[in-house]
Amino acid sequence: MQWRIEEKGFNQEKIEFFGSKFSVGNGYFGYRGTLQEYGKEQLAACTLSEIFDDNGNGWREPINMPNGLLTKVYYRNKPLSVLDSKILEHTQGLDLSAGKQYRQTTLETEDGKKVTIEANQFASIDNIHLLVMEYSVKAEAAMELTIQTGIDEEIWNINGNHFASIEQKAEGAVSGLVCKTLQDSKEIAIGQLVKITKGNGTVTNDDTDITFALSLQPGETFAFEKYVAIGKDTDCENPWESVMAFCSEASDTGFETLLSKQSAAWKKRYDSFGLSIEGDEEALQAIYYSYYLLYSSAPTHTDKVAIPARGLSGQVYKGAYFWDTEIYMLPMFAYCAPEIAKNLMMYRVHNLEGAYEKAQEYGYRGAFFPWESQEKGQDGCTHYNLTDIFTGRKMRTYFRDKQVHISADVAYGIWKYVTITKDKSILLEGGAEVIMECARFFNSYAYFKKDKDRFELLDVTGADEYHERVNNDAYTNYMVWLTAKITLEVLDFLAKEHPDHYQKVMEKLDYEKELPEVKEMAEKIYLSKPNQDGIIEQFSGYFKEEDLSIEELYSRIIEPNEYLGSPVGLAVNTQIIKQADVILLLSLLSEEFSEDVKEKNWAYYEPRTEHGSSLSTCIYALLAAKIGKVDWAYQFLMKAAKLDLLGNYKQYLGPLYIGGTHPAANGGTWMVAVQGFGGLEAVEDGIVLNPHLPEHWKQLSFRFVYGEYICQACMDSKGISLQVEADTDAPLRVKVRDQVLTAKVGENYFAL
16 A cells, blocks of 8 residues: 655645645644644644633633744745745655655755755654654755744634743753643643754754754755653643653654654554455555544543544634544444543543533433533533624524434444443443433433324434424434433343442432333334335425525525525525435434335435535445445545545635544544445444445455454455454354354354
8 A cells, every 4th residue: 555645846725734634643632734834824733632721702622732843944044945935846745654744845045056855753652742853954055054943832723822821941951831721720831852863053042942053065964853742731740840851751762763663553553453455545545544534633541532523633613522423433443442432432421520511501401412522521612603604793503502412422322332342341430321311311301292192302403404403303313212222221231230330320310210211212202204205304394395406505605605504504494404314324223224215315315415514425425335336335435535635625614714634534434444345233242244345346354343352354256254363262143144154263254
């Protein structure tokens, strides 16, 4: 596979896009893929996980740190950079094998001399506090240059400054800053240590600015390594002392050794993924790139955070954690890195209190999980998220109030994690309580219609956000039904296997009187059934909305960035939807519906779906693959997989910037490749493999974990082979299409 993704030539208009495309990260922080001479105008940013701040404007977002890699070259007191100089050659790229960004640029001075700048930088996995860079300048003629490197305090922020104070520090070879946030006085330190590795120059230090005065001979190169460390008081007792130690240790270790460790760490990650495709290098690279982006934002070090909706590529969407986590990102980690999957779910467990508070705020019982969840589980979503592009007025939206399906998604995520990993300990660590309280919330929220003898969910917003405040959204109702069903299964498990814990939880939550209502909800909630044409109505009254083509809807647009959804958007009173909704339901609960129903609904809803969200195309691809629409599935897979490679996504909702990477699409890409084309599904008593490969894929191979079993599946037109390893002699039940196998550990199985 081609591990390098690169762009040749400089394009001013793509600075923002490349900043996302070439980003590096390690779950502790993300550093945008900007060039070293860039500042806040070019959206250079180092975005921290876990630390949020509201500077008083009501918009709480993650912290962007001062830029520790700012480096500029000057000739005759004028900057030499892609922004100011004549560019002879320029390459910027990302080496996926090491999670490393690189650049090589040859510039021409005003008097015709050539200077070549090369740099490599990465966010360390071995020590998640480290951002490491090597930087060199080569002169083709005798010349005097000045290089300045330091920590740039001019920070790009979407919604203003977040530091109450910034204190300069310098001890020994390490200089840096100690910053305190406005809202919570959180302390974060950033330190730097620079080491010359080639050439000589006069060095001067001015606070956090380090200047090299160089007199280079023809062909001579000057190079240095830079070690930047970040520490915050959530995990460092003394952030400044910690970053000094991290910088010194990194300098002693050296760039090459750190890079070697980085490559080994990424190899281990890719090995756990274990995916290969024969016959499609383009798709293989795009899938690996998606995996790289998602893993770069994954919390390997803590279970107190999840993965933000734009990863760690910036402050977009307030750095919040959405239902994307459970539905789109969790499956890949559950199958490939269960320890990270558990971190993601334990984040929800730790923040049950925040869900209680939100339910109480709206007058309900139980756990109402936030649409935009932040570090303590509080809802970061404001009531006025959008601005009317015509009037300039703020618009009231109901993302925060009406997306009640989030609680069902959380319950589903915990259940999915247990089904795949067989790790039921999470239920004893608080997972059971989360599921039970989600069911209690829906008992509190639902309306019982006596004349119809059923529960209904009124005034909700489903997955399709173009239609807010609808009744009986099919996706929401089915997921609520599943929550009730899961709750009963979990309580049955606890009663049989852990009776003491069962009794403790039932008493703690006062759940005995809740249990009959949960059972009744499971039996009597209204579930929209296919009509005479086999179509499930997305919500009550959906079929009465104006039925038109997407092209006709687009012809009515006046301003390019106008929002099409509620409260007054063009799509609101039409059947045009933003993203997969009924199709998401059919993908997640596939076993509940016939193949005919799935095919008819895919054909009905796809032409009416604008795919205005990065959560959409991967789900249409997933269901298409499952029902054998392989050509369609491949087309949509490539749209999802190449979304962040090509930048084919919306950058604005009205005037609101929403650029950055797309972790949900990244996770969805894995789902399509492995669960769609590979046909993998974990069930209670084993696994299912029902592949539908694109015709030009000669072979698909992937690794996955199911409980204590580590499996490598390989499939082609001739059949499927499966190798199973585990520390048990118990065989694994495998269903391949209609054939049931009992796979013994250590043996290789082949099925037609």
